[in-house]
Amino acid sequence: MTEPRSIPRGDPLGSAIAATIAQRLGDRSCAFVFPSQVAADSWAEAALGLPGVVALEKDRFLGWDRFLERATRNSAPAGKKAAEPADRLIWALATLAQQSRRPFLRILAKPELEPPLSLAPSLARLAPALRGIARDLALALAVAGSAANGQSAEVADYLTLSAGYDRFLEAQGLYEVSHLEPAFREPERCVIFEPALMPDYARFEARLSAAPGIELVSPFDGAAGARAADDAGPAPTLRKYATFREEIQDVLAQCAALVDDGLEPSAIAISAPSLTPDIRAHLGAMARKFGLPLAFHAGEPLSASPFGRLLRALAGAQAEGFSLRTLRALFGKGALGWKSPAAAAALLRYASRYCLRWPRSGKKPSRPARRRSAPKRGPFTMP
DSSP: OOOOEEOOOSOGGGSHHHHHHHHHTTOTTEEEEESSHHHHHHHHHHHTTSTTOOOOOGGGEEEHHHHHHHHTGGGOOTTOEEOOHHHHHHHHHHHHHHHHHSOOOSSSSOTTSOOOTTHHHHHHHHGGGHHHHHHHHHHHHHHHGGGGGGGHHHHHHHHHHHHHHHHHHHHHTEEOGGGSOOOOOTTOEEEEESGGGSTTHHHHHHHHHHOTTEEEEOTTSHHHHHHHHHHHOSOOEEOOOSSHHHHHHHHHHHHHHHHHTTOOGGGOOOOOSOOOHHHHHHHHHHHHHTTOOOOOOOOOOGGGSHHHHHHHHHHHHHHTTSOHHHHHHHHSTTTSOOSOHHHHHHHHHHHHHHTOOOOTTOOOOOOOOOOOOOOOOOTTOOO
């Protein structure tokens, strides 16, 4: 487990990140890199509130993916496009659908259980780093030898996911920017915030640290972070764990300590991303070791919401090659709210008429030949 760090609350413009941006904003050759483009866009908007700032270039605020895309643009394979979050989500949904039909993951997803669609975003975020994770795990397993036999199934899952994602990229004409070797040019300057949060950062750490124009900043380390935390008062704590088991053990140990100090168990809440039967059984068994009572409460699953139904319908359509059955589930009556129901009906009629289906071979479907009817014979038509 990494050392806990305090994350100060309050006005973002009074934070260590804002102070760093303000100091370097005057250098128009300097870009600011964040773990995601959403975070970068948010800070670009917030930076307009800094004293003396009237306008700024939005393309100076980059997510990690766009930063790598810039750094690898000269080594990008010809004729291919860089994978985007939407592409990764489609792959994740297709992977979960495949796991549901014919289970192939043994540890990362239990074969006897239906994989929840809520896993798709996490799997999509993991996709760029899968190749590096699989490589590192395979190397660690080879070094550990027979002492790590229990971990071989988990390593096999990561290797399978990595190989599947590589096949998806090849089939769709895509490439992952994190798979390319970046070239950091000296005139360019970048400030990278919280680099340890970046996917597959370990592979680039040595080169980024040595690059003359790259500045790596962890805003909540050091004196600046301590001053910001003191100004903001009590703050939540951020901890990072190597494994799910280590995280749960530490959380339950802290809960047990609170109960021993006199806190009622009903005053403690633990939030989990999903509560599948397997996770419930696992949490219950670990809680009993600490003598903690657990009461599970869960809302409706994502698949019960309109957006969840859309994701399930999209995953089913992609998995079956956009067959007519899955298109009806996607566009049919009661599936989604269409502004023009007639347009949805017309799409289905077109698909039904021409038997549209994208074959698994990857070749484009050909338009079926239509039989020519015999010419009508009038009273003066020659035979």
